[in-house]
Amino acid sequence: MKRFVIALLTLVVFSINTYAQSLTGIPPVEYQVELSDAQSEFFTVEVKGNAYERGFQHGKALRKVIRPTLNRFKYDMVSAFLKTTGTDYQWKDYRQFFYANTGLYQTAQREAPxxxxxxxxIADGAGLDFKDVFAYNLNFDETFWVLEKMTGIDPMLASEKAAREALPSGHCSHGSVWGKGKASVGYTLDWTRHFEGSQALIKHVLEGGTVLLTTTYAGTLIGHGINATAGYTFTPHSKFQLAHDVDNGLAQIFIYRKLLGAVDVSLKALNQA
Known part of the structure; x- marks a missing residue:
């Protein structure tokens, strides 16, 4: 009887391990969440109130999407990039370097509290560590800049060369049509496979009544957006800081969101800001 129980337990453990191994990588989104958005390819959430309250509502509503996506960012993206550059660094090393050797967090606190x-x-609503979620929010160009400062190697070039033995040729795409004094501009928001299944549309109703519509990855501040009240938009990929500065610079997502929520976006007002 005792041997039978041991054998049964061994079989159960083996089955669990085998099943877990079969779920590694990026599972389809239906296995990650229980939200129902039958009419949209994006998860849609409306949030209201002050900045913290809106973030909390966002984090709580999409916590089942944010958690696996954050883990993919940490271990399947950052750690993988570090390995590609030939180092033994892991996520914990990146996180320590991010806060100890860059000024991205300090600058954001000062310029965009x-x-x-x-x-x-968002972190509190999702029940996650704030420092992890803050670093995850800088998953656009800033992540690659921090990785390059940390390792001395451009991680995008290194990963593309390892995959194809060639320099990368892919990037986001832009198109525009103009005439009669008006222009329509389109810009794709390309993402790596780590964020697949986390796309979300967040409707922000600010305390003053301004409405912002932002497309993003669950748990982050931006992808693209529209100030629906003032009736303007622009792309966050406009490269506001062509010479990036991870020591004293403000990450582009904060610049973009501050501009998106601005009452006056004229050149005169922006020069005075």
Whole structure:
């Protein structure tokens, strides 16, 4: 009887391990969440109130999407990039370097405290570590800049060369049509496979009544957006800081969100900001 129980337990453990191994990588989104958005390819959430409150609502509503996506960012993206560059560094090393050797967090606190609070709300709503979620929010160009500063190697070039033995040729795409004094501009938001299944449309109703519509990855501040009240938009990939500065610069997501929520976006007002 005792041998039978041991054999049965061994079989169960083996089966669990085998099943877990079969789920590694990026599972389809239907296995990650229980949200129902039958009419949209994006998860859709409306949030209201101050910055922290809106972040908390966002984090709570999409916690089952944010958790696996954050883990993929940490271990399947950052750690994989570090390995590709030939180092033994892991996510914990990247996180320590991010906060100890760059000024990205300190600059954001000084220049965009309300947006830092929104990220804090997302982390609390999802029940996740704030420092992890803040670093995850800088998953656009800033991640690659930090990795390059940390390792001395451009991780995008290294990963593309390892995959194809060639320099990368892919990037986001832009198109525009103009005439009679008006222009329509389109810009794709390309993403790596790590974020697949986390695309979300967040409707922000600010305390003053302004409405922002942002497409993003669950748990982050931006992808693209529209100030629906003022009636303007622009792309976050406009490269506001062509010479990136991870020591004293403000990450582009904060610049973009501050501009998106601005009452006056004229050149005169922006020069005075």
């Amino acid at each position: 309300e947006l830092v609070e929104e990220i804090r709300g």
